[in-house]
Amino acid sequence: MGSFINFPPLPSWPWRITWAYLGLVLFLPIGGMALKAANVGASQFWLLATTPEAIATYKVSFGLAFVAALINGLFGLIIAWALVRCEFPGKRLLHALIDLPFALPTAVAGLALSAVYSTNGWIGAPLFALLGVKVSFTWLGVAIAMVFISLPFVVRSVEPVLEALEVDQEEAAWCLGASQRQTLFKIVLPQLSPAILSGVAQGYSRAVGEYGSVVMISSNVPFRDLITPTLIIQKLEEFDFNGATVIGMVMLIFSLFSLIVINGLQVWGRNWEANPSS
Amino acid sequence: MKKFIPIIACLYVGLVIVVPALNVVAGAFTKGLSPFIENFKSEDLQHAIRLTLILTAIAVPANTIFGLVAATAIARRQFRGKALLLSIIDLPFSISPVVVGLMLVLLYSPSHGLFGGVVKALDLKIIFAWPGMAMATILVTFPFMAREVIPLLEEEGWEQEEAARTLGANSWQVFWKVTLPSVRWAALYGLILTTGRALGEFGAVAVVSGNITGLTQTLPLFIEDAYKQYQTELAYGAAMVLGGVAILTLLSKILLEKYISNHKINP
Numbered sequence: 001m002g003s004f005i006n007f008p009p010l011p012s013w014p015w016r017i018t019w020a021y022l023g024l025v026l027f028l029p030i031g032g033m034a035l036k037a038a039n040v041g042a043s044q045f046w047l048l049a050t051t052p053e054a055i056a057t058y059k060v061s062f063g064l065a066f067v068a069a070l071i072n073g074l075f076g077l078i079i080a081w082a083l084v085r086c087e088f089p090g091k092r093l094l095h096a097l098i099d100l101p102f103a104l105p106t107a108v109a110g111l112a113l114s115a116v117y118s119t120n121g122w123i124g125a126p127l128f129a130l131l132g133v134k135v136s137f138t139w140l141g142v143a144i145a146m147v148f149i150s151l152p153f154v155v156r157s158v159e160p161v162l163e164a165l166e167v168d169q170e171e172a173a174w175c176l177g178a179s180q181r182q183t184l185f186k187i188v189l190p191q192l193s194p195a196i197l198s199g200v201a202q203g204y205s206r207a208v209g210e211y212g213s214v215v216m217i218s219s220n221v222p223f224r225d226l227i228t229p230t231l232i233i234q235k236l237e238e239f240d241f242n243g244a245t246v247i248g249m250v251m252l253i254f255s256l257f258s259l260i261v262i263n264g265l266q267v268w269g270r271n272w273e274a275n276p277s278s
Numbered sequence: 279m280k281k282f283i284p285i286i287a288c289l290y291v292g293l294v295i296v297v298p299a300l301n302v303v304a305g306a307f308t309k310g311l312s313p314f315i316e317n318f319k320s321e322d323l324q325h326a327i328r329l330t331l332i333l334t335a336i337a338v339p340a341n342t343i344f345g346l347v348a349a350t351a352i353a354r355r356q357f358r359g360k361a362l363l364l365s366i367i368d369l370p371f372s373i374s375p376v377v378v379g380l381m382l383v384l385l386y387s388p389s390h391g392l393f394g395g396v397v398k399a400l401d402l403k404i405i406f407a408w409p410g411m412a413m414a415t416i417l418v419t420f421p422f423m424a425r426e427v428i429p430l431l432e433e434e435g436w437e438q439e440e441a442a443r444t445l446g447a448n449s450w451q452v453f454w455k456v457t458l459p460s461v462r463w464a465a466l467y468g469l470i471l472t473t474g475r476a477l478g479e480f481g482a483v484a485v486v487s488g489n490i491t492g493l494t495q496t497l498p499l500f501i502e503d504a505y506k507q508y509q510t511e512l513a514y515g516a517a518m519v520l521g522g523v524a525i526l527t528l529l530s531k532i533l534l535e536k537y538i539s540n541h542k543i544n545p
Contacts, residue, residue, distance in 0.1 A: 025344075233485060
């Protein structure tokens with residue numbers, strides 16, 4: 001990088017265009033919704049945000065997304081480990097497939113999962129025959145869709161950190177007599193924890209807001225497997241604009257909050273890499 | 279234990295990703311190739327494809343220009359709050375698409391929108407029409423380009439631009455002849471990601487469009503509608519088209535990654 005003193009003056013129009021575009025495309029809609037929500041009034045806001053119907057959807061959306069994020073925390077770590085530390089046939093294919101949930105349009109994902117896990121689908125049929133478990137059109141299906149959609153995050157955030165990890169430390173631990181389990185829990189996992197947490201948080205945030213794939217595998221029955229985004233759409237269809245605004249605001253506040261948490265985790269991770277003792 | 283790790287990884291990815299994806303391919307071709315092609319004679323499907331392409335053709339150029347401009351404006355500057363600004367640009371990724379749609383409805387709906395009066399007075403059709411859907415697509419896809427290009431520009435530094443300037447190039451020439459060529463692969467990948475997401479956007483467009491068959495129905499909405507009306511084959515056929523786009527996105531990512539890593543070793 002050049003020194004700061006000789007920094008060439010930037011033309012100011014790219015800067016202006018950036019802010020104008022952001023203002024028009026992003027800040028205006030967010031501000032508009034915040035204004036609409038403010039007009040509802042505090043007591044009414046609380047009332048609409050905590051109707052039994054809304055709370056039931058929060059439980060489904062926030063609860064199942066949490067379960068999905070945890071499952072992917074574990075399996076994401078295993079997949080990242082396999083990709084970085086193991087050699088096996090089909091490794092490159094696996095590497096490419098991890099990104100499919102990012103690339104596949106959610107409607108296609110929803111269709112695929114809903115069909116495969118339905119009672120006459122490839123995976124759903126044996127599950128139903130052997131265990132009597134229905135997946136599609138129940139809360140289990142919603143959880144599967146959330147697992148699908150949040151799968152890449154942990155893998156992608158752990159992979160680079162695991163690659164940078166020096167095997168020397170593990171070997172040193174082994175030489176000093178640590179068991180494999182001790183090495184894993186005392187040497188490896190603490191160093192990966194910021195990356196795992198940040199991946200879990202990103203996956204969680206994505207799964208909470210997910211609509212397309214979930215709506216196709218859910219039966220969308222209130223108090224059973226109706227997710228919060230679908231409730232917003234139902235409110236709009238009933239012309240209950242205040243109800244939709246309030247619940248939308250709850251989700252927006254959650255998004256902003258999770259963005260702050262994820263940023264904090266990433267800063268922690270970078271500091272950790274620079275200075276592991278802190 | 280060690281040899282089980284790849285097996286567990288592959289099994290998990292198989293159950294969650296591969297089997298469902300193969301199921302779509304199988305479902306689209308259950309009755310062979312000709313019924314699959316027959317599906318595309320459906321006028322509603324053709325209309326949905328056309329509308330999706332139009333929305334993409336609006337959103338992608340707009341966001342490409344914004345992404346490149348924002349990247350040149352932000353990447354080389356050091357200022358307080360830079361990290362915050364980058365998070366703000368990423369914001370559309372963490373907002374639920376349904377909330378994105380809702381925000382646009384609350385702005386432009388003639389009856390309940392903040393600008394409802396203006397929209398009504400000028401007799402504009404934004405919500406339940408293509409302009410709103412284009413806005414939704416733009417909002418959901420604008421971070422991709424900036425996000426791919428900014429880190430690369432930060433890495434490359436200023437020297438070449440400085441040299442070009444010293445030799446008398448104006449800022450326009452510097453951008454076209456130095457900056458853009460140096461980030462062309464990242465920009466290409468950003469373009470691919472933007473296009474992929476624009477073609478497949480569901481939630482935001484669903485809220486804004488009103489989902490009127492043959493009028494404001496995009497390809498992803500068509501898939502949901504066909505599936506819910508038990509026109510399974512039609513749904514699978516349409517899903518194959520969008521799924522193909524996803525495969526192309528992945529392939530181009532692999533190729534570009536390969537190219538970039540080769541390029542770094544022997545430029």
